[in-house]
Amino acid sequence: xxxxxxxxxxxxxxxxxxxxxxxxxxxxxxxxxxxxxxxxxxxxxxxxxxxxxxxxxxxxxxxxxxxxxxxxxxxxxxxxxxxxxxxxxxxx
Amino acid sequence: xxxxxxxxxxxxxxxxxxxxxxxxxxxxxxxxxxxxxxxxxxxxxxxxxxxxxxxxxxxxxxxxxxxxxxxxxxxxxxxxxxxxxxxxxxxxxxxxxxxxxxxxxxxxxxxxxxxxxxxxxxxxxxxxxxxxxxxxxxxxxxxxxxxxxxxxxxxxxxxxxxxxxxxxxxxxxxxxxxxxxxxxxxxxxxxxxxxxxxxxxxxxxxxxxxxxxxxxxxxxxxxxxxxxxxxxxxxxxxxxxxxxxxxxxxxxxxxxxxxxxxxxxxxxxxxxxxxxxxxxxxxxxxxxxxxxxxxxxxxxxxxxxxxxx
Amino acid sequence: xxxxxxxxxxxxxxxxxxxxxxxxxxxxxxxxxxxxxxxxxxxxxxxxxxxxxxxxxxxxxxxxxxxxxxxxxxxxxxxxxxxxxxxxxxxxxxxxxxxxxxxxxxxxxxxxxxxxxxxxxxxxxxxxxxxxxxxxxxxxxxxxxxxxxxxxxxxxxxxxxxxxxxxxxxxxxxxxxxxxxxxxxxxxxxxxxxxxxxxxxxxxxxxxxxxxxxxxxxxxxxxxxxxxxxxxxxxxxxxxxxxxxxxxxxxxxxxxxxxxxxxxxxxxxxxxxxxxxxxxxxxxxxxxxxxxxxxxxxxxxxxxxxxxxxxxxxxxxxxxxxxxxxxxxxxxxxxxxxxxxxxxxxxxxxxxxxxxxxxxxxxxxxxxxxxxxxxxxxxxxxxxxxxxxxxxxxxxxxxxxxxxxxxxxxxxxxxxxxxxx
Numbered sequence: 001x002x003x004x005x006x007x008x009x010x011x012x013x014x015x016x017x018x019x020x021x022x023x024x025x026x027x028x029x030x031x032x033x034x035x036x037x038x039x040x041x042x043x044x045x046x047x048x049x050x051x052x053x054x055x056x057x058x059x060x061x062x063x064x065x066x067x068x069x070x071x072x073x074x075x076x077x078x079x080x081x082x083x084x085x086x087x088x089x090x091x092x
Numbered sequence: 093x094x095x096x097x098x099x100x101x102x103x104x105x106x107x108x109x110x111x112x113x114x115x116x117x118x119x120x121x122x123x124x125x126x127x128x129x130x131x132x133x134x135x136x137x138x139x140x141x142x143x144x145x146x147x148x149x150x151x152x153x154x155x156x157x158x159x160x161x162x163x164x165x166x167x168x169x170x171x172x173x174x175x176x177x178x179x180x181x182x183x184x185x186x187x188x189x190x191x192x193x194x195x196x197x198x199x200x201x202x203x204x205x206x207x208x209x210x211x212x213x214x215x216x217x218x219x220x221x222x223x224x225x226x227x228x229x230x231x232x233x234x235x236x237x238x239x240x241x242x243x244x245x246x247x248x249x250x251x252x253x254x255x256x257x258x259x260x261x262x263x264x265x266x267x268x269x270x271x272x273x274x275x276x277x278x279x280x281x282x283x284x285x286x287x288x289x290x291x292x293x294x295x296x297x298x299x300x301x302x303x304x305x306x307x308x309x310x311x312x313x314x315x316x317x318x319x320x321x322x323x324x325x326x327x328x329x330x331x332x333x334x335x336x337x338x339x340x341x342x343x344x345x346x347x348x349x350x351x352x353x354x355x356x357x358x359x360x361x362x363x364x365x366x367x368x369x370x371x372x373x374x375x376x377x378x379x380x381x382x383x384x385x386x387x388x389x390x391x392x393x394x395x396x397x398x399x400x401x
Numbered sequence: 402x403x404x405x406x407x408x409x410x411x412x413x414x415x416x417x418x419x420x421x422x423x424x425x426x427x428x429x430x431x432x433x434x435x436x437x438x439x440x441x442x443x444x445x446x447x448x449x450x451x452x453x454x455x456x457x458x459x460x461x462x463x464x465x466x467x468x469x470x471x472x473x474x475x476x477x478x479x480x481x482x483x484x485x486x487x488x489x490x491x492x493x494x495x496x497x498x499x500x501x502x503x504x505x506x507x508x509x510x511x512x513x514x515x516x517x518x519x520x521x522x523x524x525x526x527x528x529x530x531x532x533x534x535x536x537x538x539x540x541x542x543x544x545x546x547x548x549x550x551x552x553x554x555x556x557x558x559x560x561x562x563x564x565x566x567x568x569x570x571x572x573x574x575x576x577x578x579x580x581x582x583x584x585x586x587x588x589x590x591x592x593x594x595x596x597x598x599x600x601x602x603x604x605x606x607x608x609x610x611x612x613x614x615x616x617x618x619x620x621x622x623x624x625x626x627x628x629x630x631x632x633x634x635x636x637x638x639x640x641x642x643x644x645x646x647x648x649x650x651x652x653x654x655x656x657x658x659x660x661x662x663x664x665x666x667x668x669x670x671x672x673x674x675x676x677x678x679x680x681x682x683x684x685x686x687x688x689x690x691x692x693x694x695x696x697x698x699x700x701x702x703x704x705x706x707x708x709x710x711x712x713x714x715x716x717x718x719x720x721x722x723x724x725x726x727x728x729x730x731x732x733x734x735x736x737x738x739x740x741x742x743x744x745x746x747x748x749x750x751x752x753x754x755x756x757x758x759x760x761x762x763x764x765x766x767x768x769x770x771x772x773x774x775x776x777x778x779x780x781x782x783x784x785x786x787x788x789x790x791x792x793x794x795x796x797x798x799x800x801x802x803x804x805x806x807x808x809x810x811x812x813x814x815x816x817x818x819x820x821x822x
Contacts (some may be wrong), residue, residue, distance in 0.1 A: 020523050020524070023523050023524050024522070024523045026550035026551065027511070027514075027515070027522050027523065027525070027551070029550065030511065030547065030548055030549075030550060030551060031511050031512070031515055033547055034508050034511065034512070034547070035512070042512070042515070042516060045515075046515070312768040312769045313767070313768055313769045313771055313773070313774055316769075316771060316773055321741055321773070323736040323737070323738060323741055324732070324736055343729045343730075344729045344730060344732050344733050345717060345730060345733065345770065346732075346733040346771060346772070346773065347771070348733075348773065349732050349733040349736065350732075351729040351732070352728065352729055352732070353729075394732055394735075394736065397735065397736055
């Protein structure tokens, strides 16, 4: 059973940044399901965008982890609660 | 509080406001209806305004009219009027107030002639019959036209005259809202013996009555004709605005809500009045009891709704 | 690389898990959202007795051409529609009867929002309230799989079998629909465990309220949002019967410990207080800030102003897909406040907060063609709710205090939404 531990909190502005990226990631994901290479221009744009968004997404976690020095674990992931801005460490 | 009763003496009674009366067929209000209407006015303590057609009334009608204190609204060219109505642009001279019903285009084209008319009538009420059709470019033109008329009014004041042009001089003289008041301070009795909010509602839809002489008045949701129940207007200081409830209804579907066009037109007039007042005061003391009209950064109060409390 | 490979690559890159994103029932940008409703059909398999849609029919189905025109127009209005987020709502009749059209509209929306770099691409939802009858159909399930991060789906179930079948009956034979809906609840809860259901209460439903809510909890639905209908259907004594049901339900929820994980929207700490004339003068209903489009391509300030929703008034059409929105027709909606439309009795009411209204019903019931006359048919029902609500919170907090659990409950109590239409 997964364990969930509160390890920190980000600011509402920081939360909004990652929430937007999260939403965009999901949007790109679902757009990818319907877009084919036949629509070359849009497909190109999508591929590039997925890469960029992924980098920004990862960059956010790296920056925040560095800033807040959250507790971590080898088998764990961090989670954010968008409502409360709280960060949890979830371990398997 | 109800103060005025407008009586349309005939189906072809002249329009004196924004609405059109397209009726061609003469049909006088039945004499007994007129008598009852006058009686109603007396009992309710109302000032009666008779609106005339373009032909002379029979003697019996004239006698009833004269049986009560009243004012007469007549088409231009008729004698013995308190207010004369001119439909479409034409140059007129008169010794009573004149209502000039014209389109925006007529105003734009005849601006200079209208300025001249200010010296020939004691008061000129310009009623634009197509306010709802103003587009962005028209607002710009209107602003310029008002500025041009304003210069002429200023000159007349400097010459010691006191011209009255509703679009420019009313706002200077006012200290609170002075709107049409249809449904609140005035009602209309139509030739069919029924009451209407104003003549426009009668001509648009005869079924839209608010009572009759037999059963009396029954204005439903009458509070909506009052300023306090008009969210945009109660935050507004374009006090000269007609706040035409018929145009409101036509454009926004609510009697208490003006259209964007009506608001902008009224604010262009308000702002032109502000400039006129400042200009006249540069020549000497003028209306010392009136405060300056404030500078504002909007033309439509609706755009400032987030700041209302 | 095909789309599937692209996704795999992308998902493996983004490895950190995130949660806390509830659907529309929760905290998803609701306040900053534009709500755009496509009335895709006016047909439904059911003929619910309380349904406010008086003009349902099988003929008015939205065409792809109209839907596309609507999308093109809406997305061209980014300057005027500045809300951070958007909820594209699909309603009927029963929206899933038109799942193929909806699928096409959603694909087009996604594609065009992305192509246009529209800010809504970063924050959109597709929302459905369905009778649930064809929830398990392959087409609906394929649609869900394709859009699963952007969906809010509410299945309407009115409670236990008796209560549900009292109103929610088939059009063709008058048979109750409970069994056909309830079979789809487990699949729905598996896919959207955090979503709630919506229950509508009319006069005849009052005796079944307690049993129904507990039944829905028993089905695994954690959030039950209920409202009484705004129409003037209430009979003498209904308020007392309603109050009694809510008191019994309060006892059952508290004594049974349901309050820890379950929510019934009847009980809210924010209702039953006087409202400030100035600071709490906002309109309750969002009509005018929303936009509805029907099969003819006409725009309405809310679906309740379309002809099929109105008993006695003409529809209020504020534009169409060809000419766009007539902004003048929106002005009354966007300047409407609480006190201007309320009677003095409502303005002075000591328990005013939480007393809802529907602008469409106000218009439909008004003495003139105005949205500025508040209908008050639910007045006694609201007051009954307030009394039972006071009882609920007093009893619950006393229990929690005696158990030393109040502070913990305050921190983690489940939230409910006020649902009005």
